[in-house]
Amino acid sequence: MSERSFSDWLREQCADEWTTVVTHPFAMAINAGTVADDAMRRYLEQDFQFVDSFTALLGAAVACADSFEARVPYGRFLGQVATTEEKTYFHRALAELGGRTEAAPEPVTEEFRRLMDQARTSQDYALIVAVLCVAEWTYLGWASRAVAPLPERFVHREWIELHDGVEFRGWVRFLRGELDRLGAGMDEPRRRRVLDVFARAVELERRFFDMAAG
Numbered sequence: 084m085s086e087r088s089f090s091d092w093l094r095e096q097c098a099d100e101w102t103t104v105v106t107h108p109f110a111m112a113i114n115a116g117t118v119a120d121d122a123m124r125r126y127l128e129q130d131f132q133f134v135d136s137f138t139a140l141l142g143a144a145v146a147c148a149d150s151f152e153a154r155v156p157y158g159r160f161l162g163q164v165a166t167t168e169e170k171t172y173f174h175r176a177l178a179e180l181g182g183r184t185e186a187a188p189e190p191v192t193e194e195f196r197r198l199m200d201q202a203r204t205s206q207d208y209a210l211i212v213a214v215l216c217v218a219e220w221t222y223l224g225w226a227s228r229a230v231a232p233l234p235e236r237f238v239h240r241e242w243i244e245l246h247d248g249v250e251f252r253g254w255v256r257f258l259r260g261e262l263d264r265l266g267a268g269m270d271e272p273r274r275r276r277v278l279d280v281f282a283r284a285v286e287l288e289r290r291f292f293d294m295a296a297g
């Protein structure tokens with residue numbers, strides 16, 4: 084690896100799949116506010132299952148981070164978003180769309196949950212950050228492509244706003260910074276191990292949107 088940061092290097096290794104995620108037709112339809120109610124309901128029902136393991140993974144990041152400075156942003160994000168804004172969004176949006184919080188998980192949802200659960204139980208901080216970083220950075224990638232005026236309906240607009248804005252950008256910057264910091268001390272096999280997990284998460288993000296697009 085040369086001077087480019089570890090997080091940039093990771094993203095470049097899966098550049099095609101990454102671009103497919105952040106420009107995915109389903110994500111672009113959210114930005115345009117044109118996702119049909121049935122499709123948005125199915126997507127959010129599945130994402131609610133995703134968010135459970137994601138929240139547990141944030142908890143693992145608090146536990147496994149290698150410094151107090153690193154633990155604090157995870158704790159803040161866990162408290163602010165996972166248990167307040169994002170959670171109330173899901174309940175309001177699913178109520179609006181006639182969705183359920185306990186839908187049966189689709190195969191890709193199961194696979195994503197398994198990846199997050201494996202990262203969590205590994206207690207390997209770098210692998211935990213790799214999965215969190217993909218989930219948040221790709222979401223910033225598509226949401227930041229939205230152009231004003233944002234869609235009128237809150238199910239689309241708030242989902243975009245939750246994944247863009249000053250605070251969310253700072254959160255993604257922090258996650259990338261953690262990968263960059265950890266990557267600087269890694270040997271080649273270790274970097275490849277992190278890449279395996281990073282690339283698998285990018286693939287699952289793409290398949291998650293494919294599932295939602297039907």
Ligand SMILES: Cc1ncc(CN)c(N)n1
Nearest residue numbers: 130133218219222288291
């Ligand atoms: C599948 C998926 N990936 C990422 C995010 C953003 N936290 C999400 N809500 N859902």
